[in-house]
Amino acid sequence: MKWLGLILLLFNYISAEPTPIVLWHGMGDTCCLAYSLGLFKSFLEKQIPGVYVLSLRIGNSTVEDLENGYFMYPNKQVEYVCGELAQDQKLKNGFNAIGFSQGSQFLRAVVQRCGHKLGPIKNLITLGGQHQGVYGLPHCFALQHESCDYVRKLLNYAAYYSWVQKSLVQATYWHDPLDEITYRNNSEFLADINNERKINQTYIDNLNKLEHFVMVKFDGDSIVQPRETEWFGFYAPGQAKKLLTLQQSAIYKQDRLGLKKMDEAGKLVFLSQPGDHLRFTEEWFIESIIKPYLI
Numbered sequence: 065m066k067w068l069g070l071i072l073l074l075f076n077y078i079s080a081e082p083t084p085i086v087l088w089h090g091m092g093d094t095c096c097l098a099y100s101l102g103l104f105k106s107f108l109e110k111q112i113p114g115v116y117v118l119s120l121r122i123g124n125s126t127v128e129d130l131e132n133g134y135f136m137y138p139n140k141q142v143e144y145v146c147g148e149l150a151q152d153q154k155l156k157n158g159f160n161a162i163g164f165s166q167g168s169q170f171l172r173a174v175v176q177r178c179g180h181k182l183g184p185i186k187n188l189i190t191l192g193g194q195h196q197g198v199y200g201l202p203h204c205f206a207l208q209h210e211s212c213d214y215v216r217k218l219l220n221y222a223a224y225y226s227w228v229q230k231s232l233v234q235a236t237y238w239h240d241p242l243d244e245i246t247y248r249n250n251s252e253f254l255a256d257i258n259n260e261r262k263i264n265q266t267y268i269d270n271l272n273k274l275e276h277f278v279m280v281k282f283d284g285d286s287i288v289q290p291r292e293t294e295w296f297g298f299y300a301p302g303q304a305k306k307l308l309t310l311q312q313s314a315i316y317k318q319d320r321l322g323l324k325k326m327d328e329a330g331k332l333v334f335l336s337q338p339g340d341h342l343r344f345t346e347e348w349f350i351e352s353i354i355k356p357y358l359i
C-alpha cells in the first residue's frame with residue numbers, strides 16, 4: 065500500500081496549481097503594456113511557474129483603460145470588475161489580489177462588495193493605496209501639465225459636488241480633514257467602503273474572510289499625501305498636521321469595518337519601503353510578498 069500513497073502524493077504535487085493572482089493598476093497606468101503592468105505580470109509568471117495572472121483592463125482597449133483610471137466612476141469600475149471576476153472560470157477556486165496605488169482601494173471595494181459572490185480571496189495586497197483618501201496633491205499624481213493645477217483647484221473647492229464625484233475619479237477619495245461631515249455626507253465611494261456613512265455588515269464579513277490584508281507604505285512617497293493613508297491612517301479630524309494611525313482612528317476604535325478584529329487575529333500586515341511611490345526591488349517583492357503570501 066505504501067506505493068499507492070506515494071503515487072497519490074506525487075499526483076497531488078503535480079496537479080497543485082498555484083493560486084491565481086488578480087492585479088489592478090494605478091492611475092495613469094494600464095493593465096497590459098510591456099513597460100507598465102504587463103512587465104510586472106511577466107515577472108510574476110516567471111517567479112511562480114504556471115500561475116494565472118489577470119491584470120484588469122477597465123474598458124475595451126488600452127486607451128479606454130488609461131482614461132477610465134481618471135474618469136470612470138469608481139462605483140461603476142468596481143461593479144464592472146465584480147462582473148469580470150465572477151465570469152472568469154480560472155478564478156472560481158480562489159485567488160490573491162494585488163492593487164497598485166488607487167487600484168488598492170478599488171480592489172478592497174471589490175472584496176467588500178462582491179467577495180461573497182466570488183471564489184475565496186485569500187490575500188489582499190495593497191501597494192501605496194489610499195485607504196483613507198488623500199488631502200493635498202504634491203505632485204498632482206501623474207498629471208503633468210496645466211490640467212494639474214485645474215484638478216487641484218477643482219478638488220479643493222468642489223470635490224464633493226455630485227458632478228465632480230461622478231466625473232473625476234480622484235475626487236472620490238478626496239478627504240478633507242477640516243470638514244469631516246461634508247466628506248462623510250458626500251464621498252460616495254470612499255466614505256461608503258470605509259463604513260463611515262452607515263455600517264454595511266457584508267463589507268465587514270467579506271473583508272474578514274481574507275487570510276491577510278497586507279498594506280505596503282512608501283516612506284519616501286512624494287505623490288500620496290498623507291503617506292499614512294497607505295497604512296489606513298490619516299490626519300486627526302479638524303486639522304491637517306497631526307496624524308493618526310489606523311489603531312488610533314475612529315474607524316478602528318468603533319470597529320466600523322471589522323479591522324480591529326482582523327488586527328487582533330493577526331490578519332493585518334504593515335510593511336514599508338524607503339523609496340518613492342511604488343518603488344521596490346524585485347528581491348524585496350520576492351522575499352516579502354511572493355514567498356509569504358503568493359506561493
Ligand SMILES: *[C@@H]1O[C@H](CO)[C@@H](O)[C@H](O)[C@H]1NC(C)=O
Pocket residue numbers: 122123124128144
Ligand atoms: C465595451 O464595449 C461594449 C460594447 O460596445 C459596451 O457595452 C461596454 O460598456 C464597454 N465596456 C466598457 C467597460 O467600457
Ligand SMILES: *[C@@H]1O[C@H](CO)[C@@H](O)[C@H](O)[C@H]1NC(C)=O
Pocket residue numbers: 176177178264265266267
Ligand atoms: C451592503 O453591501 C452589499 C454588497 O455590496 C449590498 O448588496 C447591500 O445593498 C448593501 N447594504 C446596504 C444597507 O447598503
Ligand SMILES: *[C@@H]1O[C@H](CO)[C@@H](O)[C@H](O)[C@H]1NC(C)=O
Pocket residue numbers: 245246249
Ligand atoms: C449631512 O447630512 C445630514 C443628514 O442628511 C444633514 O443633516 C447635514 O446638514 C449634512 N451636513 C452637511 C455639512 O452637508
